[in-house]
């Protein structure tokens with residue numbers, strides 16, 4: 110009893126929910142309010158949506174004694190980011206009909222729609238399902254969208270690794286029929302079936318917290334492999350996939366002022382064969398299910414379980430549960446993060462076009478008719494779309510003879526900006542932030558493009574405009590744009606205030622450090638101006654900005670410094 114009392118309230122909600130049903134049906138049927146019952150706002154996440162309100166009008170509505178402008182964000186899983194032209198057209202139509210008319214490409218290769226009202230939830234989720242995508246487990250204490258490198262260089266390898274990512278994604282889907290009952294009018298369970306329900310992998314209270322998986326193919330680290338609970342590094346020899354190095358315990362989420370929270374790079378713990386992939390994945394998920402901290406949601410990710418229990422303990426758990434240990438990790442090297450934009454050809458002769466979508470927001474703007482242009486491309490594309498891990502979009506598998514038609518649409522709709530971008534803007538990432546995110550403390554998506562413009566002026570002054578430098582901004586410390594892995598990281602602290610983090614590695618293998626706390630734009634620009642001057646004068650050949658700052662010893666060890674395990678990350 111004492112144990113139960115200490116569990117976080119969300120554990121009780123999950124336990125009482127009858128495998129994620131809660132009172133969602135009743136909440137949806139209640140037309141007197143645009144909101145869900147309180148417990149259902151937690152359960153809704155497992156079904157792929159969040160209750161939000163438009164924060165731009167929150168204060169004004171409060172003054173007018175009105176309820177907040179409630180609305181919902183819906184996230185659709187897209188394993189490995191692959192989406193057919195038909196699915197794209199479906200998302201486009203759904204966004205226009207039920208959401209705010211924009212599509213958001215996320216940092217985990219998924220779709221988000223914003224501004225859906227309560228009575229639009231069911232038709233939206235149904236329409237997404239009918240397009241052969243779905244929102245099941247897009248959020249909640251389960252495995253989330255499985256990420257996989259978009260890999261426009263090697264077609265056969267991409268297919269193979271994508272298939273593995275998709276298999277892992279399927280394997281970890283919740284078993285409950287709740288989703289089908291609520292959203293797809295599936296048949297209700299009989300009393301006997303209700304009594305016999307079970308979740309073979311998750312158990313009745315699912316995981317202590319969200320769980321994230323990614324697949325990367327060195328040398329490209331486009332998925333930011335070390336940021337996830339579990340990651341697989343493809344080991345390729347002579348063009349053949351040998352298996353995967355397994356990395357565990359990455360995560361970004363931090364709470365300002367709470368030293369027990371920190372970003373952490375995943376630790377490489379061994380190597381597994383492709384045929385061991387599902388067993389290794391399931392075992393690691395179950396270790397976290399059984400030992401993750403269910404009393405404190407801020408301390409509940411696998412990164413904390415690992416640090417609390419130790420790496421030896423983790424290996425013992427693996428051997429005990431699988432009957433064998435992982436082999437020794439194989440050598441690998443990452444050279445860069447980010448996406449490759451523009452046209453590239455794969456070994457099979459097909460072409461792939463990486464398009465820049467600023468902060469992943471697909472919308473029609475005066476100078477960029479992105480929605481219209483991508484709709485036109487989807488109507489003629491014989492290949493597929495790939496949502497990239499960095500909020501961009503790859504038009505994949507285009508035959509030589511079809512390139513000109515795509516180029517024509519791209520240019521006429523202003524989708525060709527990749528030609529003109531500075532490398533910094535190309536690499537910039539911002540989370541959603543205001544006005545929809547309930548956790549935002551400062552602007553992000555709506556502010557970073559303007560700030561990058563000002564930083565570009567500094568770079569020009571120091572003759573550094575063509576230098577690739579990663580910059581990422583989030584409206585709070587949760588880390589949705591993985592800001593602790595960027596050379597310049599800006600983490601929202603309050604309106605117009607950011608913590609400035611500096612010095613991550615360009616290839617995503619070193620976290621940055623807190624350099625200035627609660628700074629405004631003028632100070633950010635002043636600090637960067639000076640550091641760019643030092644960098645321009647003192648850098649070694651081909652030295653990245655983050656590496657230069659790190660070498661100079663300018664970065665103190667902060668609460669965001671790496672944990673002991675991270676010292677073992679190979680260079």
Ligand code: SRM
Nearest residue numbers: 215216217219360361362539540541545546547587588589
């Ligand atoms: Fe995130 C919560 C948006 C990727 C760490 N994230 C949220 C919520 C749902 C806010 C909330 O809980 O009320 C945000 C919705 C904003 C909105 O209005 O749309 C939100 N996260 C996003 C997206 C859309 C950012 C983007 O601009 O693309 C990304 C959607 C990913 C997806 O498709 O599944 C997104 N979030 C991430 C990542 C990056 C990643 O996974 O590679 C992280 C850091 C990695 C990690 O998990 O450690 C991340 N999001 C968080 C956290 C902190 C978790 C933690 O361990 O402390 C929260 C807060 C929470 O869970 O309580 C959060």
Ligand code: SF4
Nearest residue numbers: 540546549584585589
């Ligand atoms: Fe919201 Fe914070 Fe995530 Fe940005 S980092 S989307 S502000 S939770």
